[in-house]
Amino acid sequence: MAKEITSRSENYSQWYNDIVIKAGLADHSAVRGCMVIKPYGYAIWEKIQRQLDDMFKATGHQNAYFPLFIPKSFFSKEASHVEGFAKECAIVTHYRLKNDPNGKGVIVDPDAKLEEELIVRPTSETIIWNTYRGWIQSYRDLPILINQWANVVRWEMRTRLFLRTAEFLWQEGHTAHATKEEALEETIKMVNVYAEFAQNWLGIPVIIGTKSESERFAGAVETYCIEALMQDGKALQAGTSHFLGQNFAKAFDVKFASKEGTLDYVWATSWGVSTRLMGALVMAHSDDNGLVLPPMLAPTQVVIIPIFRTDEELASITSKVNQIVAELKSKGISVQFDNRDNLKPGFKFAEYELKGYPVRIAIGPKDLEKGTVEVARRDNLTKEFVSQDGIANYVEQLLKDIQTNIFQRSLKFRELNTTKVDTYEEFKEKLDNPGGFILAHWDGTAETEEKIKEETKATIRCIPLDGEIEPGKCIITGKPSERRVIFARAY
RNA sequence: CGGGGUGUAGCGCAGCCCGGUUAGCGCAUCUGGUUUGGGACCAGAGGGUCGCAGGUUCGAAUCCUGCCACCCCGACCA
DSSP states (O other), X not given: OTTOOOOTTTOHHHHHHHHHHXXXXXXXXXXXXXXXXXXHHHHHHHHHHHHXXXXXXXTTOEEOOOOSEEEHHHHTTSHHHHHHHGGGOEEEEEOOEEEOTTSSSEEEOTTOEEEEEEEEOXXXXXXXXXXXXXXXXXXXXXOEEEEEEEEEEOOOSSOBTTTBOSEEEEEEEEEEESSHHHXXXXXXXXXXXXXXXXXXXXXXXXXXXXXXXXXXXXXXXXXXXXXXXXXXXXXXXXXXEEEXXXXXXXXXXOEXXXXXXXXXXXXXXXXXXXXXXXXXXXXXXXXXXXXOOOTTTOSOXXXXXXXXXXXXXXXXHHXXXXXXXXXXXXTTXXXXXXXXXXXXXXXXXXXXXXXXXXXXEEEXXXXXXXXXXXXXXXXXXXXXXXXXXXXXXXXXXXXXXXXXXHHHHHHHHHHXXXXXXXXXXXXXXXXXXXXXXXXXXXXXOHHHHHHHHHHHSOXXXXXXXXXXXXXXXXXXXXXXXXXXEEEXXXX
């Protein structure tokens, strides 16, 4: 069939592409590196957005919107920020087209050149801090706790649907504070929000940590992150929260009058997650039959498939299904009844497995006689007959179980694929088998990190926050190290 | 941006090397009928700028040049 997907063992990358495309999440577009997010994929993104947005509001943030375009000069104000993003910026140089005097089509009107070029935002720190300057005079104007949902553009050389696209959707929080302590607290608060979301909603266990200097956000003093492990043993950075210190306040001259009467620079944070989470969702849970979605994020949690021969049978099944649908909906469960008569049940089963619907209910003439339905769960592909009485309670609990099971399974996988090593030999060996997270001592220098990266492709994913203090020796230089850091090959 | 590959109907492919009538096949789609507890069957029908643009030729899906997109592998990144 046209819908068949490559198995993970055969070709993991192809498996991922197949799922994204064949489950209807996204497609390639006519523009290099840019994707079309299709309705089913966008519905998942909307659920992600809704939940995160609630969490942001609950922690005191408000949404706002800043421009897509940033004057080029803004970029040069924060040195490391420019350096970090300069290589992947899209630039607007003209503002008008005209008919090609030589024939067909249109050309850029050379007379319509912008005096100052505009950068299509790769992130919004600069335009936002330029704006905040006008909003902040005294400590009474602080803190400013703002988030924006937006698209950004980073001109990537090699792209992959959701994981790395030239344009992507995200949210970026940008906050301003009177004290360093408060900004640091905000940074950590938000990385914890991300971790909670990843674990309870995406069903993906994450490790919270800080980045090494070389992996840090351009312009940040400290970058906190959540790191997840994918089924192929590669790590995926799922979210970041940056303590920006006073770097942007200094670059954009944002000062405030303190309670004590001094004039101080403002402290800043920024934090974001992107449509990359969609990629994480696919790679963390799905199998060779297709997508596996956690119930908390599935656009539709339950699909009901009638098994029938005649119109009469369909009619009597339908009336029973209508009751079940009403019961499920009254519990806030999203449900879809697929009564198409041109497809066989088996086809539909495969279709909904591909799309990752968490629960499938099949109901046929025999069920009507016996007062049962067949309930199949997507996460472990098991099915059983369940009484129609109390079906809503049963499904409600089942959805919770599936959510838990998906998380536990990922957690177990991560545990099995996390290895402590004490020598470089062992490091290289474990990196290939089993792969995954490698916990090793590191002397804290960028040189050692770079050497390991060059030789093994593995990078420091993070210095885990809850990692135990355990003195040891760097696997490369033998210099003292106070704790293990997490290495992995990463997306 | 370097190396390798691909591009022919909605999807998957054959045809290309060795140019030559109306460009084929499977799936999907539409119509009719029989079907329906794990990807149904029969009959009929519709659907094509052969990725795009040039060139060679009496004639190009096929040969040549350029470009575009996608995939795999590198360098760069969320």
